[in-house]
Amino acid sequence: MSLTGWIIYNGNLPSKSFLDFANWLHIAAKRKSIESKIYKNNELLTFLATDELKLLNEKYDSLPDFVIFTDKDIYLAKQLELLGIRVFNSARSIEISDDKIATYQELAKQKLPIPKTIIAPKVFTYHDQIDITFTKQVLNSLHLPLIIKEAYGSFGEQVYLINTKEEMIRKVKELASQPFVFQEFISSSYGRDIRLQVVGNQVVASMMRSSADDFRANVTAGGSMEPYNATKAEMELAVAATKAVGADFAGVDLLFGPNGQPIICEVNSNAHIRNLFDCTGINVADFIIDYIIKELDGNYD
Numbered sequence: 001m002s003l004t005g006w007i008i009y010n011g012n013l014p015s016k017s018f019l020d021f022a023n024w025l026h027i028a029a030k031r032k033s034i035e036s037k038i039y040k041n042n043e044l045l046t047f048l049a050t051d052e053l054k055l056l057n058e059k060y061d062s063l064p065d066f067v068i069f070t071d072k073d074i075y076l077a078k079q080l081e082l083l084g085i086r087v088f089n090s091a092r093s094i095e096i097s098d099d100k101i102a103t104y105q106e107l108a109k110q111k112l113p114i115p116k117t118i119i120a121p122k123v124f125t126y127h128d129q130i131d132i133t134f135t136k137q138v139l140n141s142l143h144l145p146l147i148i149k150e151a152y153g154s155f156g157e158q159v160y161l162i163n164t165k166e167e168m169i170r171k172v173k174e175l176a177s178q179p180f181v182f183q184e185f186i187s188s189s190y191g192r193d194i195r196l197q198v199v200g201n202q203v204v205a206s207m208m209r210s211s212a213d214d215f216r217a218n219v220t221a222g223g224s225m226e227p228y229n230a231t232k233a234e235m236e237l238a239v240a241a242t243k244a245v246g247a248d249f250a251g252v253d254l255l256f257g258p259n260g261q262p263i264i265c266e267v268n269s270n271a272h273i274r275n276l277f278d279c280t281g282i283n284v285a286d287f288i289i290d291y292i293i294k295e296l297d298g299n300y301d
Helices: 017-031 074-082 091-098 100-109 135-142 165-175 232-244 274-280 284-299
Strands: 004-009 035-040 045-049 052-056 066-069 086-088 117-119 146-150 159-162 180-184 192-199 202-210 224-227 249-256 262-268
Touching: 004 017, 017 035, 017 274, 017 284, 045 074, 052 074, 066 074, 066 284, 074 086, 074 091, 086 284, 091 100, 100 117, 100 180, 100 232, 100 262, 117 135, 135 165, 135 180, 146 165, 159 165, 192 232, 192 284, 202 232, 202 274, 202 284, 224 274, 232 249, 232 262, 249 284
Parallel strands: 004 035, 004 066, 066 086
Antiparallel strands: 045 052, 117 180, 146 159, 146 180, 192 202, 192 249, 202 224, 249 262
16 A cells, blocks of 8 residues: 655745755655645644534545644644644654753753753733843853843744843843743854754764854854764764654754763754755655655555
């Protein structure tokens, strides 16, 4: 029995990189004789009623065997799971990795190396007064410079290097009701990190990213990239981080610690793969499709 799959991306984002990711997966599936269709998330409306749970869309005749979910619309992902469809990655893993606070909590739960992190207390901004006395404890614990990182953000955005107390106070007031963390600044990794792409239990591609004039190394922020031979410790850590958030595949960003030891920066369940291909020549989409076939093989003999 041949497999059928859907590949879902966000239809409300102007960047073509999201459709590009979906197309890479679609082509890789075709190479394996899998019939796949690409949908925007806003083409598949979730419908709920007392006696009915379904999708509203006139374009499909039947539900697929699996879905590759490249979006962060976790409610749609959950709806697909409730309909009995295997979703890669799961709604829960996308939810965790999309929220950096939830990610760090899961990583800390597994005792994996992360920068020292303090979660900013929740603030309601319906009044003018914001109690910032807690920032004294932050400074005593982390010291300056430090990082302020919003819980939600991609491509190195919503991450700020804070050098002074005054700068920190301004940023805290600016973010106000937004969830964010204070984090130890890993100066030994200034402008450098490594991206390891995990699929299943293995790292299938890796590259080093670097920037000469920015503490962030993201290529989209102007950084450069080069192939990287990850160590055994780095690969094991990337796989462990992926499992900690419950993902089938993920792009894991590691920092270089003071003694060269790897420290987890972020785990991205929807990591785009074109830059990795341009840098290494490795098509991660093929590994993802092979992994899905292996995962579903027992159910579709």
